[in-house]
């Protein structure tokens with residue numbers, strides 16, 4: 292399988308923020324979000340070929356029982372189920388970071404960390420925007436993920452108007468626990484992060500959703516592999 296990078300860091304977002312974790316970033320994502328901070332992982336060939344056993348060995352070499360599978364978009368990788376079968380077990384806690392556009396059943400996954408993409412993610416180039424709008428949101432897949440996995444929902448907020456779209460998304464879903472909904476500031480740099488965090492915090496106070504930091508921006512200014 293093509294692995295973009297494997298590195299050891301802190302979980303930067305959501306309910307497990309701050310937990311030392313090993314990250315396996317799989318290559319490939321069909322979306323082209325405007326503010327994506329891992330554009331280097333978009334291509335399905337952007338990485339190094341690993342056997343599943345080599346990935347497992349590398350994961351075991353780090354001093355943590357928290358594994359985060361990220362991307363790109365890991366749920367569109369056909370080798371993901373086999374990889375998880377090989378790697379899971381013992382006391383390993385597995386989080387999958389996904390944008391929620393594809394449901395895959397029966398994955399060995401302890402936390403499905405879903406970040407549905409709002410309209411603020413649409414690319415500015417018209418050709419990319421057209422394709423992006425077709426696939427960035429898939430309500431049936433999102434519902435199945437929520438129904439079949441322990442989940443959290445993380446929305447990237449670019450401005451106060453995004454709340455309307457977030458509430459509309461939640462209204463179209465069944466059985467969402469609002470305690471598992473996080474808002475996080477859209478930020479590619481530390482300056483942007485600091486500028487948008489207070490706005491996001493105010494929105495959390497108004498709506499009751501939880502604020503999620505983005506430690507990868509706050510601590511390392513979004514440098515890759517951190």
Ligand code: SF4
Pocket residue numbers: 320321322323324326327328329330362363364390408
């Ligand atoms: S879904 Fe995630 S990895 Fe894919 S383009 Fe959007 S932000 Fe980047």
